[in-house]
Amino acid sequence: MSINRQIVLASRPQGEPSADNFRLVESPLAPPEQLADGQVLVRHHFLSLDPYMRGRMSEGKSYAQPQPLNEVMIGGTVGEVIASRHPQYAVGDKVVGMGGWQEYAVVNAAQPGLLRKVDTTHIPLSAYLGAVGMPGVTAWYGLMKICEPRAGGTISVSAASGAVGSAVGQLAKSRGCRVVGFAGGPDKCRYVVEELGFDACIDYRQHATLDSLQAALREAAPQGIDGHFENVGGMVLDAVLLQMNAFGRIAVCGMIAGYNGEPIPLRHPQMILTSRLRVEGFIVSEHMEVWPEALKELGTLVATGRLKYRESVAQGLASAPEAFIGLLKGRNFGKQLVKLI
Amino acid sequence: MSINRQIVLASRPQGEPSADNFRLVESPLAPPEQLADGQVLVRHHFLSLDPYMRGRMSEGKSYAQPQPLNEVMIGGTVGEVIASRHPQYAVGDKVVGMGGWQEYAVVNAAQPGLLRKVDTTHIPLSAYLGAVGMPGVTAWYGLMKICEPRAGGTISVSAASGAVGSAVGQLAKSRGCRVVGFAGGPDKCRYVVEELGFDACIDYRQHATLDSLQAALREAAPQGIDGHFENVGGMVLDAVLLQMNAFGRIAVCGMIAGYNGEPIPLRHPQMILTSRLRVEGFIVSEHMEVWPEALKELGTLVATGRLKYRESVAQGLASAPEAFIGLLKGRNFGKQLVKLI
Numbered sequence: 001m002s003i004n005r006q007i008v009l010a011s012r013p014q015g016e017p018s019a020d021n022f023r024l025v026e027s028p029l030a031p032p033e034q035l036a037d038g039q040v041l042v043r044h045h046f047l048s049l050d051p052y053m054r055g056r057m058s059e060g061k062s063y064a065q066p067q068p069l070n071e072v073m074i075g076g077t078v079g080e081v082i083a084s085r086h087p088q089y090a091v092g093d094k095v096v097g098m099g100g101w102q103e104y105a106v107v108n109a110a111q112p113g114l115l116r117k118v119d120t121t122h123i124p125l126s127a128y129l130g131a132v133g134m135p136g137v138t139a140w141y142g143l144m145k146i147c148e149p150r151a152g153g154t155i156s157v158s159a160a161s162g163a164v165g166s167a168v169g170q171l172a173k174s175r176g177c178r179v180v181g182f183a184g185g186p187d188k189c190r191y192v193v194e195e196l197g198f199d200a201c202i203d204y205r206q207h208a209t210l211d212s213l214q215a216a217l218r219e220a221a222p223q224g225i226d227g228h229f230e231n232v233g234g235m236v237l238d239a240v241l242l243q244m245n246a247f248g249r250i251a252v253c254g255m256i257a258g259y260n261g262e263p264i265p266l267r268h269p270q271m272i273l274t275s276r277l278r279v280e281g282f283i284v285s286e287h288m289e290v291w292p293e294a295l296k297e298l299g300t301l302v303a304t305g306r307l308k309y310r311e312s313v314a315q316g317l318a319s320a321p322e323a324f325i326g327l328l329k330g331r332n333f334g335k336q337l338v339k340l341i
Numbered sequence: 342m343s344i345n346r347q348i349v350l351a352s353r354p355q356g357e358p359s360a361d362n363f364r365l366v367e368s369p370l371a372p373p374e375q376l377a378d379g380q381v382l383v384r385h386h387f388l389s390l391d392p393y394m395r396g397r398m399s400e401g402k403s404y405a406q407p408q409p410l411n412e413v414m415i416g417g418t419v420g421e422v423i424a425s426r427h428p429q430y431a432v433g434d435k436v437v438g439m440g441g442w443q444e445y446a447v448v449n450a451a452q453p454g455l456l457r458k459v460d461t462t463h464i465p466l467s468a469y470l471g472a473v474g475m476p477g478v479t480a481w482y483g484l485m486k487i488c489e490p491r492a493g494g495t496i497s498v499s500a501a502s503g504a505v506g507s508a509v510g511q512l513a514k515s516r517g518c519r520v521v522g523f524a525g526g527p528d529k530c531r532y533v534v535e536e537l538g539f540d541a542c543i544d545y546r547q548h549a550t551l552d553s554l555q556a557a558l559r560e561a562a563p564q565g566i567d568g569h570f571e572n573v574g575g576m577v578l579d580a581v582l583l584q585m586n587a588f589g590r591i592a593v594c595g596m597i598a599g600y601n602g603e604p605i606p607l608r609h610p611q612m613i614l615t616s617r618l619r620v621e622g623f624i625v626s627e628h629m630e631v632w633p634e635a636l637k638e639l640g641t642l643v644a645t646g647r648l649k650y651r652e653s654v655a656q657g658l659a660s661a662p663e664a665f666i667g668l669l670k671g672r673n674f675g676k677q678l679v680k681l682i
Contacts, residue, residue, distance in 0.1 A: 233610065255611040265606040269574065270596040273622035281614035 002029040005317050006072045006102035013057055017328065021057065022073070022321040029104055032083030038110035041083040044099050047317070047338040048076035048129035049324045050163075051231075051254055052283075064283075073101040073320075076134055078118070078125050079340075086110060094120050096128040101320055103340055113288075122303035130163045130335035131309040132298045138284040139167035139229070140294035142251030145287070146280050147227030151176030154221050156240055159231035160201055161188040163309065163335035164253060167298070168229045169198045170307050177227075180220045182236050184330045191333075196308055204236055210267065213239040224248075232256055234264045241271040252281040310334025343370040346658050347413045347443035354398055358669065362398065363414070363662040370445055373424030379451035382424040385440050388658070388679040389417035389470035390665045391504075392572075392595055393624075405624075414442035414661075417475055419459070419466050427451060435461050437469040442661055444681055463644035471504045471676035472650045473639045479625040480508035480570070481635035483592030486628070487621050488568030492517030495562045497581055500572035501542055502529040504650065504676035505594060508639070509570045510539045511648050518568075521561045523577050525671050532674075537649055545577055551608065554580040565589075573597055575605045582612040593622040651675025 003026050010023040032041055056067040056074060067074055077099035081089050086109035089095070097115045099105035109115050118128050130136065149155050155172040159165040160181025169179045169192070181192045181201040189201040200220035207213035217225075217239050224245035230237055233255035240250070256264065272279060301307035312332040314323035320338045327336045344367050351364040373382055397408040397415060408415060418440035422430050427450035430436070438456045440446035450456050459469050471477065490496050496513040500506040501522025510520045510533070522533045522542040533542040541561035548554035558566075558580050565586035571578055574596035581591070597605065613620060642648035653673040655664035661679045668677045 237610075252614045255614045263609050263611045265608045266610040267606045268604050269578075269607040269610070270604045272620060273593045273596045273624075276622045276624060276627070278622075279613060279620040281617045281619075283614075283617060286617070 002031075002104075003027070004029040004102055004104045006100075007317060007320055008070050008072055008101075009057060009067050011069070012059060012066075017054065017057060017321075017325055019321045019325070024318055030106070035083055035085045035106065038086050038108055039084075040081055040086050040089045040095075040107050040109040040115060042077070042079045042095055042097065042099060042105050042107055042115070043082045044077045044079040044103055044105065044340045046078050046126045046129055046313075047099075047101055047320060047340060048133070049314075049320065049327050049332075049336040049338060050076070050135070051328065053324065054328055074098060075100050076129050077105065078128050079105075084109075089115070089117070094118050094125055096133065101317065101338075103317060123299060126311060126313075126335075126337055127302055127309070129337060130311065131167055131302050131307055132295060134284060135163035135335065136167045136298040136307075137291055137294045138253060139164045139171060140298060141284050141287050141290050142229050142253050142282060143168050143171050143227070144294075145290065146251035146278075146282065147172075147229060147249045149175045149177045149227055152178075153226035154178040154180065154223055154245075155227045155229070156180040156182070156217075156221060156225050157229040157231070158182040158204075158236045159254070159330075160192045160198065161196075161310065161334060162231065162332075165229070165231055166192070166196055166309055166334065167307065170196055170301070171297075172227075173197055174301075174306070178221070178223070180217070180225070182232075188333060191310065195310075207235075210235055210238055214242055217243050227251075229253060230255070238267045241266070241268045241275075241277070244271065244275045244277055246275050248275060248277050250277060250279040252279060312336045314338045316340070343372075343445075344368070345370040345443055345445045347441075348658060348661055349411050349413055349442075350398060350408050352410070353400060353407075358395065358398060358666055360662045360666070365659055371447070376424055376426045376447065379427050379449055380425075381422055381427050381430045381436075381448050381450040381456060383418070383420045383436055383438065383440060383446050383448055383456070384423045385418045385420040385444055385446065385681045387419050387467045387470055387654075388440075388442055388661060388681060389474070390655075390661065390668050390673075390677040390679065391417070391476070392668065394665065395669055415439060416441050417470050418446065419469050420446075425450075430456070430458070435459050435466055437474065442658065442679075444658060464640060467652060467654075467676075467678055468643055468650070470678060471652065472508055472643050472648055473636060475625060476504035476676065477508050477639040477648075478632055478635045479594060480505045480512060481639060482625050482628050482631050483570050483594050483623060484509050484512050484568070485635075486631065487592035487619075487623065488513075488570060488590045490516045490518045490568055493519075494567035495519040495521065495564055495586075496568045496570070497521040497523070497558075497562060497566050498570040498572065499523040499545075499577045500595070500671075501533045501537075501539065502651070502674060503572065506570070506572055507533070507537055507650055507675070508648065510537055511642070512638075513568075514538055515642075515647070519562070519564070521558070521566070523573075529674060532651065536651075548576075551576055551579055555583055558584050568592075570594060571596070579608045582607070582609045582616075582618070585612065585616045585618055587616050589616060589618050591618060591620040593620060653677045655679045657681070 081093040192201040231254040422434040498509040530542040572595040
């Protein structure tokens with residue numbers, strides 16, 4: 001009998017999560033011949049780490065059920081079918097799913113939406129967790145359905161070097177927009193401009209005050225901002241509010257909390273009225289209708305090299321908690337993955 | 342030669358406006374026979390005082406040009422034609438326009454949008470400055486186009502006894518919604534529930550803390566809030582954010598500033614994401630396409646007694662500055678007017 005290593009949520013964090021909140025466990029992996037009808041056994045190659053997981057670790061009001069204690073942490077995964085009792089899946093198929101923080105998963109492939117076969121001829125398997133996966137579709141939805149970019153307009157995005165932000169900016173560039181990013185540190189900013197082709201990137205760490213950040217933004221977006229994609233919240237969002245053009249749109253995809261989990265106030269909410277803005281929060285899993293269209297465009301762009309992305313890859317399941325904590329602190333550079341094989 | 346008494350903006354306020362910011366002047370009124378072709382001379386019966394005028398008094402970034410110094414304060418007016426050189430206007434016609442803070446106005450009636458004849462058979466003249474005028478259409482637009490009320494849902498509105506708020510609530514009731522108001526003081530709250538037919542009204546003055554206000558709101562809106570119409574901002578908006586249902590809508594029509602003109606922070610912006618809200622600012626003069634439909638419904642409701650409203654009437658042009666200052670402090674009860682005749 002094989003062993004399946006798993007990471008479970010051991011306790012809920014007070015404020016910032018720590019390694020203590022997780023526990024590595026080993027479970028027996030039933031042999032393939034014990035699969036039930038319709039089940040597929042997947043060996044995970046990559047595990048996706050995403051900011052939304054932080055919200056699930058707490059019990060407070062959120063848009064989703066909290067992650068149960070002592071169960072395998074949820075998470076997106078890509079892998080390979082190593083045994084199948086479902087006619088549409090064969091051994092060797094590459095698949096994307098929500099297998100969680102573990103090395104193997106038994107998936108009921110008959111249930112719609114749990115597993116999807118992917119083609120790795122022109123697209124690397126890991127990209128299905130990033131630019132051609134949930135982060136990419138998140139970027140696509142918020143930009144296209146909320147910001148509604150127009151050629152000649154200006155789009156800004158926070159966490160610009162990340163999995164979502166980098167796709168937002170490149171999609172906006174492909175629509176003929178001027179694109180301004182926010183990122184933490186000179187390396188990320190250089191990458192965003194030189195590699196991803198943004199018009200400007202503001203290193204928010206260089207700006208201790210809102211006045212200073214706002215001055216930098218005025219220079220980077222001299223015509224004002226027509227659409228903003230918010231991955232972070234806090235001071236960047238206030239600076240953006242003050243620089244938005246009339247009838248601008250803000251897609252709210254992420255909002256950090258303060259160090260102790262308390263919300264960070266918005267200092268200039270009156271700009272929503274002054275500039276007649278539309279500010280809209282969304283989570284992409286509630287808009288499954290756009291996934292086919294979004295994945296088609298994202299897949300084509302990645303396969304033809306027109307959508308670039310970067311990955312931070314941690315090695316081995318045991319490294320997942322530290323990699324996740326680093327992600328929350330902005331230590332990753334691009335899409336954070338854990339390589340399991 | 343007659344005299345036209347006028348109030349001009351004498352200086353811009355630092356913080357709260359005072360009577361010193363205004364000056365009463367007397368100008369000669371040219372005799373009717375000197376009207377140019379297409380001009381109409383209107384004697385004002387009522388002047389409208391509205392919160393938006395505060396924004397115009399300052400020079401800061403706003404959605405409109407500032408009120409020029411030493412010129413007649415802008416403002417909506419209703420009155421009677423006393424001389425006309427335009428074929429569509431006759432002496433005795435009742436008209437609504439933007440005549441400003443003065444007793445008479447010469448209007449170029451040939452220019453579209455400056456003057457509109459109104460029927461006072463079933464609707465009092467003053468109502469065209471309130472429920473069947475700009476405040477009524479403001480209520481209609483924000484409720485219908487942003488909040489999108491559905492029967493059985495819950496709608497909340499701040500400044501519920503005011504010209505806009507009272508119309509929002511009654512329109513929402515007519516759509517089958519549960520309606521919760523916020524108002525300052527027991528008299529206004531009683532009026533909102535007993536006279537206007539709201540299901541509940543919260544006296545925000547009874548709640549010194551957000552926790553207390555939130556507890557009251559949980560009781561008044563036990564199923565959560567689906568749409569909110571914001572006339573004020575500040576703590577009420579934070580309490581509402583915490584009680585909004587998923588996919589709720591917030592129409593932002595007014596946002597007070599602090600005592601010194603500084604913006605009041607929003608403490609719980611993360612709820613925009615958590616509850617996937619849409620928050621949208623608007624000013625009704627940018628949506629002229631809805632005016633005919635809105636005025637038709639509002640006029641019918643007022644003429645048939647199904648839309649109630651209350652007026653605070655100050656007497657004489659000289660009383661306008663103090664009445665306006667009182668309006669900003671919430672001392673009015675219903676639509677604030679100045680009676681000039």
